[in-house]
Every structure is written in structure tokens, then in C-alpha cells.
Amino acid sequence: MNAPDPSSYSLDPTNEEDAELISYFISELPERIHSLREASLAGDVENIQRIAHQLKGAAPGFGFPAIGSAARDLELAAIENTTGSIESLNAEINALINLCRSYAKES
């Protein structure tokens, strides 16, 4: 799989359209963090994988390539996680949540 060059997706906050996308993405982060936590508590690996998959595809386009790659790590870990246990995904889940929180706080 070709990893996209993160620099090609960085947005310009002084551009009106870019700024709109950046603030929309940040405004959506608390809900994603919440869903990740809920799914993690419920041990719902399938849902974790779905949220990670969506963030992986979307984050770079909104100017957040780091979230995109943390989400990709989580998605891959979930796919490779044949035991179906949530514990083995904790490191990747926490990394993604912490990253999202840091952006959500910045705003």
C-alpha cells in the first residue's frame, strides 16, 4: 500500500475553504473520541476498526495526516488481531485518542 506523502495534504488555515474543513474536523473530534472510548469499553473491535478506517481515510484530507497514520496503525492492529480481544489494541487506541484530544484541546 502506498502511504500518502503527508506534506501533500497539509492545509492552509488562512485559506477560507481550508479553514472551514479544519474547524469542521476539530468540531467532530470529541464525538469520535467518545465513540472510540465507548467501543473500547464495550470490547467492540468491529466498531473500533470502522471508526479507525473512517479516520484513516478522512483525516489527511482535513489537514491532519498524523491522526490519519495513528488511525491506520489502529486499523491494521485490529485487522491483525485474530484473538478478538480489545486489550491487545489498547496501545493503538490510546495513541489515537490522545492525539485527537491534543488537537481538540488546541482549538
Added chain:
Amino acid sequence: MLNAQAPNPGSAPMVLLIDDSKFVHRLLSTRLRSESIQIHGEYDGQAGFDYAIKNPPALIMLDLDMPVMDGFETLRKLKDHPDTKDIPVIILSGKNSPQDKVTAFELGAVDFVTKPFELTELRARVRVSLQLHTALQVLAQKAMIDGLSMLYNRALFDQRWVEEFERGLRHKHPLSLVMLDIDKFKQINDNYGHPAGDAVITGIAKIILAEVRKMDIPCRYGGEEFAIILPDTAPSDAYKICERIRTQCENTIWPNHPGRAVTISIGIAGTSGEICDSAEEWVRKADQNLYAAKAGGNNRIHLTDFTDGTNTFSQAG
């Protein structure tokens, strides 16, 4: 003339986006804002399919990885349905998988774009798909139109006549068929040249178009002969329309031969809804009536009403 141009000229084409991610909807509607398109969004395959049946879009952007009904299954359904099979579909996918690409193209997708999107590329791909779709529609319509008269051609007549005949039979609807021929047309070609003959064909096509309604199907049947399918029209109403066409022709002054009027003969066969012969028999009856009108001295109408078996003749004006 008939609609030989792209559908909905002037209005922005509608693009249907089917993706389960809110982010993708937001990203694409923002990033494609500068394109002259309208985007409608649906969040799952079934809802997207249902929407496309009701409001066929010019283009569908379809996510592969969706819960319940995934992109491939949605694509298969779209390509299986007569109302959506010709709509171009661009597949959006988070996976850059050659196997998925092959499957997508085999199922009839026109393009495959991977997420995250390279935006200039995506815009170009959307634009090309829309242009291709428009061009194909224009071509399909042109193949149904006679180049000289700009009326529908014989192939379209043969197809639509059977459809209208069956519809009339099923619902016992009124239906009339008109066969119309230019009197002594060879004389016009011989005396004033073929361009003058062509001008008469074009001119009469214009008179026909001006008199028929939107639901009617005017065709050039061949040479100097025209056919008009009049759905939901009783023979008496067909007669009135034909009488207007006949007098219009008779009264037209032709620039190439102002002193030589052009008349037409018309045969009609129709029903108010009760009985029908076969589709072929019906055409034969209208044609017989046309030749009876010619034999009666040209510039007249000969009508058969299948409902009561009566025949009506008009005298030249």
C-alpha cells in the same frame, strides 16, 4: 426540434455521493463546490440505490467499504437496474487494492479513486466522467434522430410503436397512428432540384412539430413519408390535428417555388380504447388509408376508427 442536446441544459448536473462517513461528505461537498455540480448525499448502499432509482443522477460516487450493503453489492444492483445501468459510477476506496480495482471495472465502474483523495485529480476525474456521460447521451439520442427532418427516425418508430401498441392494449387506452406522405414529391425534385425537395421535407417536419403535442412521437418513416404516433388520442382528435397539418401545408408558400403549392395525403388508424388488431396490422391499415387518400385525389385524409369500424374521408380544402 427534438431534445438532441444534453439533458437539463443550464442546470447543474446532480452527483450522488454514497459513503458511510460524514467526513467524506463534508470534504467532497466543500472541495467540489467550485465545480458546477449539485451533490446529494446518502449514507448507505440501499438508501443510495433507492435514491438513484427515483432521481437518476448524472454521476455516482460510491464508497466501497460500507456496512450492510457494501459498494460492490450496490454497484451490482445499480448496473442490474434498467434505470441506473448507464449512470457512470466512480468507486471511492480506502484500499489501493489491484484486485478491488479489477472487480470494480468488471462490474461496470468508470473510475476508481483511493482515499485520502488527491483533490485536483479527483476534480479532473469527476469532470471527465460527467463529460463522457453527456457525450454518450447525445450520441444515443442522435442515433434515434433523422438528420434531415430532425424528427425521430424509422428505428425509433419501430421500437416506440410496439411499446405504445402494447401499452394501449394493456390499459385499453385510446391510440392513433398517422401515416403522411407528400403528394407528387418526385415532381418537386425533378422540377426544382433536390435542395428544393429537401427544403420541403424540412418545412413539413417543422409544421408537424408545431402541431403535435409533447407526448406525440413524430417520425420520418422514409423518403417523403412521415409517421406520427399519438398516444392517448382518439381517432377524432387525431383527425383534428391532421387536418391542421394538412391545411398548414397547403397554405405554405415555398421560397424555392412560390407558385407551386405542396399538399399532403394522410391515412389514420386509431381506437378510442376498445379493440386492437396486431401492431403490424395497424400500420398496414394506416398505410392503406394513406393510399386510399392518394387514390381519392391527394390532399385529403382517410381515417379508420377501430372502435366502431367506421371510416371517415375528408375532402380537399
